[in-house]
Amino acid sequence: MITLNQPDPTGAEKLSSLPQLPRDVGGPVFAEPWQAQAFALAVRLSEEGHFTWKEWAATLAAELKSAADRGEPDDGSHYYHHWLAALERLVAEKGLAEPAALFARKEAWAEAYRRTPHGKPVELAAGLAPPARR
Amino acid sequence: MKTSRRDFIANAGAAAAAMHDLAHAQEPDHEHEHSLVPSDPALRVKSLESLLVEKGLVDPAALDALIDTYEHKIGPRNGAQVVARAWVDPAFKKRLLANGTATIGELGFGGRGGDYLVVVENTPKVHNLIVCTLCSCYPWAVLGLPPVWYKSAAYRSRAVIDPRGVLREFGLDLPQDVEIRVHDSTAELRYLVLPERPAGSEKLSEDELAALVTRDAMIGVANVPLPPGVRP
Numbered sequence: 001m002i003t004l005n006q007p008d009p010t011g012a013e014k015l016s017s018l019p020q021l022p023r024d025v026g027g028p029v030f031a032e033p034w035q036a037q038a039f040a041l042a043v044r045l046s047e048e049g050h051f052t053w054k055e056w057a058a059t060l061a062a063e064l065k066s067a068a069d070r071g072e073p074d075d076g077s078h079y080y081h082h083w084l085a086a087l088e089r090l091v092a093e094k095g096l097a098e099p100a101a102l103f104a105r106k107e108a109w110a111e112a113y114r115r116t117p118h119g120k121p122v123e124l125a126a127g128l129a130p131p132a133r134r
Numbered sequence: 135m136k137t138s139r140r141d142f143i144a145n146a147g148a149a150a151a152a153m154h155d156l157a158h159a160q161e162p163d164h165e166h167e168h169s170l171v172p173s174d175p176a177l178r179v180k181s182l183e184s185l186l187v188e189k190g191l192v193d194p195a196a197l198d199a200l201i202d203t204y205e206h207k208i209g210p211r212n213g214a215q216v217v218a219r220a221w222v223d224p225a226f227k228k229r230l231l232a233n234g235t236a237t238i239g240e241l242g243f244g245g246r247g248g249d250y251l252v253v254v255e256n257t258p259k260v261h262n263l264i265v266c267t268l269c270s271c272y273p274w275a276v277l278g279l280p281p282v283w284y285k286s287a288a289y290r291s292r293a294v295i296d297p298r299g300v301l302r303e304f305g306l307d308l309p310q311d312v313e314i315r316v317h318d319s320t321a322e323l324r325y326l327v328l329p330e331r332p333a334g335s336e337k338l339s340e341d342e343l344a345a346l347v348t349r350d351a352m353i354g355v356a357n358v359p360l361p362p363g364v365r366p
Binding site: 030032033034036037038040041043044045047048050080081084087088091096097101102105106109110113114122124 | 170171172173175176177178179180181182183184185186189191192193196197200201268274279280
């Protein structure tokens, strides 16, 4: 489902509601691939109507503020860690995915990587199968 | 007729799984340790994405399209600077080919611990092509995010089996006497192609040269285009 009548998700107006977003003249910049994936997930979930961009901006702002309150340096280096934490929180609040399910899925992926020899595609099923005898 | 990259992925997708196994059958020494487990945030994003896609809450094609838009944002300019420097500074080039990781570090570029970057040089007789048959291991410190086609099963398998055919589909028809070397990246060992400096670029500055270098040329699916105004 792609809604065509919404403004460009990466448009200036939308991104300007996220004042600390690492960016250059062309838009957001990422230090690692997972950051772009987390960015795209938030944009798409909002576009598909699971939450509004305003809700997203507020959740992210709260996450950034609590990091600052904990005394973490505000140099932008952990921006996407906070982005991800905010995304997990909002996804749980909206009932899109339970924290326990996310945790189990993360363990399954880690196990899949551990069990898959390099040279084979990593499939989630490999992490869900019963553990091999060791 | 030139096939677009998305068509290339779509058309070749069906046969890819079988070809993937074939690719590995032809590589007896492709025995690695288990795959490197990604970082904690990378696993969490992967988990979110796979759960939400499974529930039909987010469209994976739309996600890919969005990431595609930004894939150039973390990097091919870094790689282009490395290539331009190698073209103008023979001592840098020598160091780069001998020790990629340390030498890109001179320009302030580097990946996480554990990656080792090998730079392979194109010549009139040798053309290098990068692939990761496993997944999408990619020298992202110098090239940014891998394009969607790089991650496709079609590219991953066919680049090994029929590199000349794959290059032709990307619009690069190499003469038969040019040897094609395919480099299979791993989580620990990544490759960057040092493309040939194009004819007619002798008077360009290092910055102007860097502006000519494309991501695709550094993966090896294209050559660096001639400078504007230069005719072949």
